[in-house]
Amino acid sequence: MSSAPSASEEPDATAAVTALEPLAAPMRAETASPDAAGGDLDPLAGYVEVGEGSWIPAGGPGDCTGSAYLSIGTAGGKGVAELLLPENLADTGSRRFADGEVGYDGEGRIATYTAAAGDVEGVIGERLCVDNGGLLGMLNGHAPDEPIQPGEVLVIDPAAVPGFEYEGTSD
Known part of the structure; x- marks a missing residue:
């Protein structure tokens, strides 16, 4: 069991950083749907492109249809x-x-x-x-x-x- 480093010792920052694992990108289940070709999830299903790489929900807020x-x-x-x-x-x-x-x-x-x-x-x-x-x-x-x-x-x-x-x- 290791103890906290003393004031004269430097902690091993490399060990701490390499111990971290990347997080998976979150996916909103309500907007994903199976791809017709092979069952993969399409993270943009339920969205419409408005240009310049921007996407908004296909349905609108409240009573809006878009x-x-x-x-x-x-x-x-x-x-x-x-x-x-x-x-x-x-x-x-x-x-x-x-x-x-x-x-x-x-x-x-x-x-x-x-x-x-x-x-x-x-x-x-x-x-x-x-x-x-x-x-x-x-x-x-x-x-x-x-x-x-x-x-x-x-x-x-x-x-x-x-x-x-x-x-x-x-x-």
């Missing part, structure tokens, strides 16, 4: 934003923290949302079937710590709002 996804970034030094899978946008009804008014474009597509007192971006996203609704503030020029305001008209689908240009945030 999810839309906000893509925000830069291209050529300019901020760009688009709503991917906009056909999945749906108003699932007013609720606590998402009690504002939904605005539609001339074709009946969800385009904007007018915030009510106490509304929260992520809950607005759940109401409208946006997977990453927490980014709605950023899409509309808010810094991460800057809340949306009652009466503020938020763009939900940039393609459905003529003349909208994403300008990024000041942070």
Whole structure:
């Protein structure tokens, strides 16, 4: 039995590190399904690709049958934003923290949302079937710590709002 090293002795760090074994990557059983060819599990079953190597759950939150996804970034030094899978946008009804008014474009597509007192971006996203609704503030020029305001008209689908240009945030 070994004892703890004295102040003058150095512990053998190599022995401690080599004793560790790598952990297996976790797999969510509810999203894995047998592969038709040979029974292997497909870790991406139940997900849909939204581009750039990003995947989201195929079903949406709550009453949503699918999810839309906000893509925000830069291209050529300019901020760009688009709503991917906009056909999945749906108003699932007013609720606590998402009690504002939904605005539609001339074709009946969800385009904007007018915030009510106490509304929260992520809950607005759940109401409208946006997977990453927490980014709605950023899409509309808010810094991460800057809340949306009652009466503020938020763009939900940039393609459905003529003349909208994403300008990024000041942070």
